[in-house]
Amino acid sequence: MHLSPDGIIFWQHGLFKLNATIVFTWGLMFLLTVGSKLITRKLSMGLERTRWQNLLEILVTSMRKQIADVGLRNPERYLGFLGTLFLFVAMAALCTIIPGYEAPTGSLSTTATLALCVFVAVPMFGIEERGIGNYLKSYVHPTFIMLPFNIISELSRTLALAVRLFGNMMSGAMIIGILLTITPFIFPIVMSTLGLLTGMVQAYIFTILSAVYIAAATRARKPKSEPQTE
Amino acid sequence: MDSMTIIAVASIASAGLTIALGSIGPALGEGRAVAMALNSLAQQPDAASTITRTLFVGLAMIESIAIYCFVVAMILIFANPFWNHVVTQVTGK
Numbered sequence: 001m002h003l004s005p006d007g008i009i010f011w012q013h014g015l016f017k018l019n020a021t022i023v024f025t026w027g028l029m030f031l032l033t034v035g036s037k038l039i040t041r042k043l044s045m046g047l048e049r050t051r052w053q054n055l056l057e058i059l060v061t062s063m064r065k066q067i068a069d070v071g072l073r074n075p076e077r078y079l080g081f082l083g084t085l086f087l088f089v090a091m092a093a094l095c096t097i098i099p100g101y102e103a104p105t106g107s108l109s110t111t112a113t114l115a116l117c118v119f120v121a122v123p124m125f126g127i128e129e130r131g132i133g134n135y136l137k138s139y140v141h142p143t144f145i146m147l148p149f150n151i152i153s154e155l156s157r158t159l160a161l162a163v164r165l166f167g168n169m170m171s172g173a174m175i176i177g178i179l180l181t182i183t184p185f186i187f188p189i190v191m192s193t194l195g196l197l198t199g200m201v202q203a204y205i206f207t208i209l210s211a212v213y214i215a216a217a218t219r220a221r222k223p224k225s226e227p228q229t230e
Numbered sequence: 231m232d233s234m235t236i237i238a239v240a241s242i243a244s245a246g247l248t249i250a251l252g253s254i255g256p257a258l259g260e261g262r263a264v265a266m267a268l269n270s271l272a273q274q275p276d277a278a279s280t281i282t283r284t285l286f287v288g289l290a291m292i293e294s295i296a297i298y299c300f301v302v303a304m305i306l307i308f309a310n311p312f313w314n315h316v317v318t319q320v321t322g323k
Contacts, residue, residue: 069283160294167297174304205290208283 004170005102006109021107028091028104059087063207070211071219078214081121085114086207093169093199096192103199106169108162115162118210119154126217135217161209168202234316241313245306252299259292 005020012018039052049057063083067075092105104110126135139150172195179188231239267285271278 066283069279163301164290164294164297167294167301170304171297171300201286202290205286208287209290212287 004107004166005104006107008102020102021104021110024092024095024101025104025110028088028095032087032091059083066208067211070208071215072211078125078211081117082207082211082214085117085210086203089114089165089203089206090200093196093203096173096195096199102173103169105165106173108166111162111166111169114165114206115158118161118213119158121210122154122213122217125214129218138217157209157213161206165202165206168198172198234320237310237312237316241306241310245303248299248306249303252302253296256292256296260289263288263292 005024008020010018010020010023036056039050039056042050043053044050060079060083063086064075064079067078067082072078089105092103095101096103105114123135126138130138140147141150172191176188176191176195179191263285267281270281274281
């Protein structure tokens with residue numbers, strides 16, 4: 001039994017290994033880009049539209065609404081980043097119904113990469129919105145004593161994002177693997193259905209938490225002056 | 231008991247203890263959170279979307295504690311560094 005798809009190696013040449021994580025990540029990226037390209041090739045503005053266009057419109061509008069609900073002012077700016085995170089994690093979980101596929105998010109390297117993207121993106125959006133001086137000032141906001149704690153919280157929440165997604169996806173795959181050896185017929189199917197649900201919930205949570213972090217970094221431009229005027 | 235047996239017994243027993251003790255707290259916390267969320271849903275059905283979103287995010291935060299325990303237990307069983315060290319010492323000689 002292996003802990004992650006890192007252990008399955010398709011091809012190896014010297015130091016370079018082509019393991020299942022890389023292959024399935026590139027497969028997912030190919031699927032998402034080519035699929036979106038094919039669907040958006042002929043969009044229609046009228047009432048007659050294809051069902052794939054409907055699907056994409058539902059996805060994009062609901063993601064916009066969720067991002068706006070978290071408290072980000074113009075969701076279009078963050079839709080590219082957060083939407084990509086959501087689509088990738090959700091597709092990685094949904095594709096587990098394909099036999100022989102292992103979710104690349106079940107490997108700690110993939111989730112650590114996604115969490116590092118959030119770790120880099122949060123200060124970038126914060127600086128873009130508030131300017132570098134104001135953003136850095138938020139680290140010493142109540143007093144100077146809070147500086148190390150703020151930095152530790154940035155690091156620990158990145159670690160938490162990575163380990164949470166990894167643990168959930170890995171535990172789903174592992175429970176199915178264990179059940180296959182004990183009760184091979186009905187229970188693995190039930191557990192893989194539950195795995196689909198947890199995968200979607202984890203994708204949602206990953207995106208919402210990133211949105212909350214970005215909102216915390218970009219908001220509070222003027223602390224007390226304009227509380228509820230809008 | 232030689233050192234290999236001690237390491238094996240300690241890892242297996244502590245892996246079981248880790249997941250058993252570590253899931254008590256998050257289970258209590260999640261039960262409480264869901265109960266409160268159901269309460270407030272019954273009182274204010276209009277705020278359902280906000281309550282549900284906050285509940286999901288909160289549940290994920292609570293659950294990550296249990297997930298940490300699970301990851302530690304899995305490392306102790308499948309990827310134990312001390313066990314690997316002893317195995318390489320025994321077989322490498």
